[in-house]
Amino acid sequence: MRVKFDRDTCIGMFQCVAEWEGFEKDTDAGKAVLVDGEEESDDVFVAEVPEDEEFDAKFAARVCPVDAIEVYDEDGERVV
Numbered sequence: 001m002r003v004k005f006d007r008d009t010c011i012g013m014f015q016c017v018a019e020w021e022g023f024e025k026d027t028d029a030g031k032a033v034l035v036d037g038e039e040e041s042d043d044v045f046v047a048e049v050p051e052d053e054e055f056d057a058k059f060a061a062r063v064c065p066v067d068a069i070e071v072y073d074e075d076g077e078r079v080v
């Protein structure tokens with residue numbers, strides 16, 4: 001499972017940080033940080049989700065008020 005994070009869209013409400021440890025706070029920037037994320041394109045980061053964290057990662061995506069987080073399965077289908 002893969003997570004994609006659009007940092008430009010993020011408004012720093014930090015609901016995702018409360019749901020999944022794959023996100024941390026950058027309070028200076030007012031943005032979340034995708035831990036171990038690779039910058040795929042301008043301000044868009046991707047990371048693999050460990051199997052035992054998939055539930056939390058999906059929850060983090062669901063609670064984001066601006067849909068800055070997307071989750072994809074192994075076939076590349078978007079699941080959240």
Ligand code: SF4
Nearest residue numbers: 010011013014016064
């Ligand atoms: S929940 Fe969404 S808007 Fe809030 S910090 Fe996380 S990614 Fe950013």
